[in-house]
Amino acid sequence: MSEKTSFWLTWLSELEKIFKDKEVLLVVFGGLIFYALLYPLPYKENVPGQQAIAVVDYDRTHLARQLIRMADATPQVRVAAHPASFAEAEALLASGEVHGLLVIPQFFERDVYLGQPTHLSFAGDASYFLIYGNVVEGLLTAAVTLTVQTQVVSSLMKGENPALIPGQVMPMQMKTIPVFNPTSGYISYVVPAVFVLILHQTLLIAAGSLTIKDRARRKLGLQKSPLLLTLPMRLINFVIIYLLFAMIYFGFFFQLYGIPHAANPIELLALSMLFFFSTTLFAIWLGYLLPRPELAIVVVLVTSLPIVFTGGFVWPVESLPKWIDIISYVFPAKAGIQGFLSINQMAAPFSSILREIGILLGLCIFYGTWLLFRVHADQKLSENQY
Amino acid sequence: MTAAKSWSGWQALKDHPWLAALVIFLPPLSALLFIAIFASGTPHKLPVGVVDLDHTSESRLLIRKLDAHPSLDMRHPFTSATEGGDALHRGEVYALLIIPSDFGKDLRRSTSPKTSAFYNSQYLLAGKFISSALMQTSMSFSAEIGVALRLGQGYSLPEATSAAAPVQPQITALYNAGMSYALFLVTSITPAVWQILIVASTLLALCWRLERAPLSNNYASRVSEILQLLLPIALILWLQGILFLAFYYLFLGWSPEDNVLWIVLAMALKVLAIQSVGTLILSLVGNKISAFSLSSAYLAPAFAFMGMTFPRGDMNSLAQFWGNLMPSTHFMELQVAVADHGAPLLTFLPSLGWLAVFSLLLPFAIYRLPSQLEVNMKERISL
Numbered sequence: 001m002s003e004k005t006s007f008w009l010t011w012l013s014e015l016e017k018i019f020k021d022k023e024v025l026l027v028v029f030g031g032l033i034f035y036a037l038l039y040p041l042p043y044k045e046n047v048p049g050q051q052a053i054a055v056v057d058y059d060r061t062h063l064a065r066q067l068i069r070m071a072d073a074t075p076q077v078r079v080a081a082h083p084a085s086f087a088e089a090e091a092l093l094a095s096g097e098v099h100g101l102l103v104i105p106q107f108f109e110r111d112v113y114l115g116q117p118t119h120l121s122f123a124g125d126a127s128y129f130l131i132y133g134n135v136v137e138g139l140l141t142a143a144v145t146l147t148v149q150t151q152v153v154s155s156l157m158k159g160e161n162p163a164l165i166p167g168q169v170m171p172m173q174m175k176t177i178p179v180f181n182p183t184s185g186y187i188s189y190v191v192p193a194v195f196v197l198i199l200h201q202t203l204l205i206a207a208g209s210l211t212i213k214d215r216a217r218r219k220l221g222l223q224k225s226p227l228l229l230t231l232p233m234r235l236i237n238f239v240i241i242y243l244l245f246a247m248i249y250f251g252f253f254f255q256l257y258g259i260p261h262a263a264n265p266i267e268l269l270a271l272s273m274l275f276f277f278s279t280t281l282f283a284i285w286l287g288y289l290l291p292r293p294e295l296a297i298v299v300v301l302v303t304s305l306p307i308v309f310t311g312g313f314v315w316p317v318e319s320l321p322k323w324i325d326i327i328s329y330v331f332p333a334k335a336g337i338q339g340f341l342s343i344n345q346m347a348a349p350f351s352s353i354l355r356e357i358g359i360l361l362g363l364c365i366f367y368g369t370w371l372l373f374r375v376h377a378d379q380k381l382s383e384n385q386y
Numbered sequence: 387m388t389a390a391k392s393w394s395g396w397q398a399l400k401d402h403p404w405l406a407a408l409v410i411f412l413p414p415l416s417a418l419l420f421i422a423i424f425a426s427g428t429p430h431k432l433p434v435g436v437v438d439l440d441h442t443s444e445s446r447l448l449i450r451k452l453d454a455h456p457s458l459d460m461r462h463p464f465t466s467a468t469e470g471g472d473a474l475h476r477g478e479v480y481a482l483l484i485i486p487s488d489f490g491k492d493l494r495r496s497t498s499p500k501t502s503a504f505y506n507s508q509y510l511l512a513g514k515f516i517s518s519a520l521m522q523t524s525m526s527f528s529a530e531i532g533v534a535l536r537l538g539q540g541y542s543l544p545e546a547t548s549a550a551a552p553v554q555p556q557i558t559a560l561y562n563a564g565m566s567y568a569l570f571l572v573t574s575i576t577p578a579v580w581q582i583l584i585v586a587s588t589l590l591a592l593c594w595r596l597e598r599a600p601l602s603n604n605y606a607s608r609v610s611e612i613l614q615l616l617l618p619i620a621l622i623l624w625l626q627g628i629l630f631l632a633f634y635y636l637f638l639g640w641s642p643e644d645n646v647l648w649i650v651l652a653m654a655l656k657v658l659a660i661q662s663v664g665t666l667i668l669s670l671v672g673n674k675i676s677a678f679s680l681s682s683a684y685l686a687p688a689f690a691f692m693g694m695t696f697p698r699g700d701m702n703s704l705a706q707f708w709g710n711l712m713p714s715t716h717f718m719e720l721q722v723a724v725a726d727h728g729a730p731l732l733t734f735l736p737s738l739g740w741l742a743v744f745s746l747l748l749p750f751a752i753y754r755l756p757s758q759l760e761v762n763m764k765e766r767i768s769l
Contacts, residue, residue, distance in 0.1 A: 042691055094723075122557045128697055151552060171496070301582050
């Protein structure tokens with residue numbers, strides 16, 4: 001057999017391993033489409049809506065009612081109940097009917113107009129942080145707006161210099177502005193990172209389990225193509241298939257979910273290619289470590305949540321214990337997520353992800369060299385057998 | 387053959403190191419891993435860039451004040467907004483504060499100068515955290531300056547204090563007073579991880595059993611064979627659940643409002659529920675790898691559907707429906723109701739009911755289960 005035919009035959013047999021294996025097809029083609037539709041599903045509304053709160057109004061004055069109306073008008077909260085007592089309000093919180101509480105003390109209006117300090121009590125359900133944040137933000141906005149109004153009125157009534165009033169009411173202002181994800185939407189926050197993880201995890205299952213099956217057949221003598229030719233081809237096949245899916249993910253699905261994408265296509269392609277090279281090498285390496293194909297799925301299942309929470313997009317890497325931060329780079333997903341978020345979501349120049357590129361290259365070299373040694377050892381072993 | 391005895395779950399654990407790892411070692415290790423990940427409790431000293439165009443004692447005072455906040459690290463000065471903006475794009479800082487020129491002068495002239503902070507909302511949690519730290523700190527800075535200004539205008543100290551902040555909001559974080567992310571996230575992630583370990587171990591145990599000896603064709607003895615296999619594993623996994631509660635208590639300062647035994651009961655129901663759906667999936671597809679694939683498609687995203695991060699009330703009905711199909715969703719509802727809210731039984735009874743319903747699938751699943759799985763040595767290196 002000529003060199004050339006053996007080359008094409010090996011390539012064909014590698015392709016066949018992918019396209020004739022129902023389990024691999026299920027994961028790659030079924031899994032990738034299913035997850036792309038399923039994962040964003042909880043966040044379709046994108047930003048949490050108005051959270052129900054209860055108001056205990058011990059004052060029952062015009063100003064108190066004005067405060068309640070202002071709170072109700074904020075996009076973060078809606079007033080859903082007016083319990084007569086604090087105990088009643090607590091019961092509503094316990095049953096989860098409301099997630100926040102505003103208590104307006106007696107003599108609220110009188111104290112405000114007399115210029116005596118008075119307290120407003122807010123409470124939010126911190127069992128759910130996003131709900132809590134919203135409740136507090138909404139109530140604070142209402143309280144600050146009301147305070148500013150009353151301060152302006154009382155300053156004017158005292159006959160103070162109008163030019164000084166802005167500084168008296170609010171000596172300085174701080175405006176915080178979200179960038180890269182201007183609506184602070186959950187889809188744009190979670191999906192770009194999780195999509196990278198989905199590509200990574202399905203690739204681990206597919207290329208990992210395929211490698212394990214191939215090893216099994218080789219052990220039985222049913223597969224004889226030289227590994228030094230087979231493995232690079234397997235690598236290239238998976239990289240090409242996954243590049244197609246990367247286009248569907250970062251192109252079609254990002255468009256579908258209205259996720260901003262800033263990277264230029266060439267840079268995105270370059271990073272994707274490197275990411276899939278290192279992930280496939282990692283997958284094949286896992287395939288040489290694990291004895292049975294289902295264990296590749298077990299590894300993926302068990303590592304998914306640790307990757308999410310060490311990946312830096314939920315919990316800042318600065319707040320991770322150093323050793324966890326370093327160890328978690330063994331998964332190409334971590335450098336991949338950070339690289340993709342930087343260039344595609346945060347519009348960073350390619351030069352700013354050199355660290356991530358370096359890590360992915362390093363992982364390629366590490367897993368690649370390990371595999372070379374492994375293949376070499378296997379070949380020696382089989383030579384000795386015959 | 388002493389079939390019934392040697393095919394128990396205990397034997398499976400002895401025989402199958404992977405199963406033993408999933409059931410015995412990984413539950414406590416993964417709980418401890420997440421406790422370590424969130425050990426700082428709240429995000430700590432996040433880098434924030436500063437463009438100070440004013441350079442007065444007032445602007446430096448504001449920066450010092452912000453830097454004193456435990457979550458902010460303001461020691462990243464930039465000379466221009468462009469330079470600072472680049473650092474924000476490159477992810478070197480999570481936010482960029484711009485103090486306008488004349489900040490100090492406007493402060494003294496009482497014309498309410500405006501500072502802007504751009505925060506990275508791609509990293510939503512860190513971004514929002516910084517945003518609220520900046521807001522809160524600048525409000526208290528503002529109140530102090532307000533008092534100073536009024537003193538300068540001839541007010542007495544008590545007058546100045548009350549005029550500067552006439553309405554003082556008192557904010558209470560119910561059920562998690564310290565607003566600890568560790569408490570919030572570890573107590574919601576661990577049940578999701580545990581669920582994954584339960585379903586994976588169920589499938590591994592069933593495959594171990596069905597690849598080694600056929601199940602009986604008699605339904606009653608088949609039920610007893612499966613129960614002998616799964617119940618010992620369920621017992622250990624349930625004890626692991628109780629161990630999680632001990633970890634929460636020891637490391638996170640967790641203290642349940644209501645009787646913790648409700649959670650312990652729900653944990654038992656949850657283990658049985660997940661074992662039942664795992665068995666059902668294998669019985670429906672009849673193939674080992676497909677069963678693993680489908681189980682991961684079904685339960686790997688469970689954390690997102692539990693509603694701890696993004697509220698369930700704001701999900702669409704399809705997402706709520708999918709969430710309802712997962713035992714973890716009902717378990718978390720119960721855990722929040724019992725441990726945090728101290729809610730009455732009536733509130734969490736439906737969650738208990740849901741958890742129990744999953745186990746009703748087990749009899750059917752056992753009936754449908756293939757009596758044997760073929761061992762294909764073309765697909766595996768070892769048994």
